[in-house]
Amino acid sequence: EIVVTQSPGTLSLSPGERATLSCRASQSVNNNYLVWYQQRPGQAPRLLIYGASSRATGIPDRFSGSGSGKDFTLTISRLEPEDSAVYYCQQYGSSPITFGQGTRLEIK
Amino acid sequence: EAQMVESGGGLVQPGGSLRLSCAVSGFDYSVFWMSWVRQAPGKGLEWVANIQQEGGSVTYYVDSVKGRFTISRDNAKGALYLQMDSLRVEDTAVYYCARVRSCTRNNCYFYYFDVWGKGTTVIVSS
Numbered sequence: 001e002i003v004v005t006q007s008p009g010t011l012s013l014s015p016g017e018r019a020t021l022s023c024r025a026s027q028s029v030n031n032n033y034l035v036w037y038q039q040r041p042g043q044a045p046r047l048l049i050y051g052a053s054s055r056a057t058g059i060p061d062r063f064s065g066s067g068s069g070k071d072f073t074l075t076i077s078r079l080e081p082e083d084s085a086v087y088y089c090q091q092y093g094s095s096p097i098t099f100g101q102g103t104r105l106e107i108k
Numbered sequence: 109e110a111q112m113v114e115s116g117g118g119l120v121q122p123g124g125s126l127r128l129s130c131a132v133s134g135f136d137y138s139v140f141w142m143s144w145v146r147q148a149p150g151k152g153l154e155w156v157a158n159i160q161q162e163g164g165s166v167t168y169y170v171d172s173v174k175g176r177f178t179i180s181r182d183n184a185k186g187a188l189y190l191q192m193d194s195l196r197v198e199d200t201a202v203y204y205c206a207r208v209r210s211c212t213r214n215n216c217y218f219y220y221f222d223v224w225g226k227g228t229t230v231i232v233s234s
Contacts, residue, residue, distance in 0.1 A: 033210070035220040037153075044204055044224040045153065056222065088153060092210060095217040096170075099153045 002027050002091050006100035014108045019076040021103045023089035028069045030093030036065055036074045039102075040085040048087075049074065081107050110134040110223045112188075112205050117228030124195050124232070130188040130205030130225055138162055138183040141208035141216050144190045146201035147227075154201075157190065158208060158216050168216060173199075195232045202227040 003026040013019055023034065032052040037045040047056040049065035052072055062077045076083055084107045089100045116128040128144070144156040157179040160166035164181045178191040188205050206221035 030218075033218060033220075037221075044226050045221070046224070047220070047222045050209070050220060050222070090153070090220060092218045092220045097155060097219060101152050 001096060002029070002094050002098050004089060004091055004098050004100040006087075006089060006103045008103060009101075010104045010106065012106040012108060013079055015079050015081060017079050019074075019079055019083070019105055021074040021076075021087055021105070023067075023072040023074070023100055025070045025072075025091055027094070029072075029091045032068050032072075033091060033093035034065075034067070034072050035090050035092065036063075037088045037090065038083075038085045039088065040082075045088065076105075079107055083107060110207065112207070112223060112225035114203065114205055114225045114228035117203065117230045119231045119233065120195055121234050122195060122197055122232055125191070125193045126195065126230060128190040128192065128203055128205075128228055128230070132186040132188065132205075135207075135223075137186050141211040141219070142179075142181060142188050143206045143208050143219075143221060144179060144188075145204045145206050145221065145224075146199075146230075147204070148198075148201045151201075156203070158211075158219070159188070160216070161211075161213070166214065166216070192230070195230075197232050200230060200232045202229050 034052045036049040039045045053065045086102045158168040159179045176194045180189045204227045205225045207223040210219045
């Protein structure tokens with residue numbers, strides 16, 4: 001089973017800044033099959049990025065995904081208050097699928 | 109717009125049963141694999157079960173619920189179900205139904221979730 005580790009645990013930034021969230025897998029993720037979800041407080045997760053770098057429908061271009069192999073990054077430019085959430089990555093290149101533990105992004 | 113609304117959660121004693129439902133609308137439900145995913149209080153996401161599109165004859169479960177939970181679907185009603193028996197305290201969580209992407213017609217090993225319901229809360233406690 002691939003273990004997925006996210007860092008940092010918590011990130012506190014101001015509106016307008018750029019956030020960089022990391023997701024590291026214990027083995028190479030086949031086909032770069034990695035997604036990112038956003039979960040705002042009290043809400044369901046929302047798909048942001050699939051295939052490591054493709055934005056899901058309706059996701060603003062402030063959100064971008066990159067990376068390959070074991071290391072992946074979610075970048076959120078020009079932070080807005082509504083970006084305050086927990087962000088999860090999930091690999092689907094190997095079975096079973098596995099989730100990271102999440103990064104909490106706080107907007108000051 | 110694709111929407112899913114869960115119901116059926118509640119408080120149940122250990123060893124008890126609950127049946128969760130998910131009402132689906134806004135897309136051709138029958139052609140998609142579907143899942144239940146749960147989130148224990150203050151914890152991360154855990155996949156629970158998958159069911160094949162159309163006839164739903166193929167199902168998968170996380171080891172911790174095998175033999176206790178049963179996923180099913182009624183395409184005519186646009187409904188997804190999770191029958192939960194022999195419930196344990198550690199089953200306490202918010203349960204989400206989710207649409208699955210990246211499965212093949214006959215199996216589902218490499219997948220993610222592109223549409224989620226708002227969730228229903230299950231509390232197992234004496």
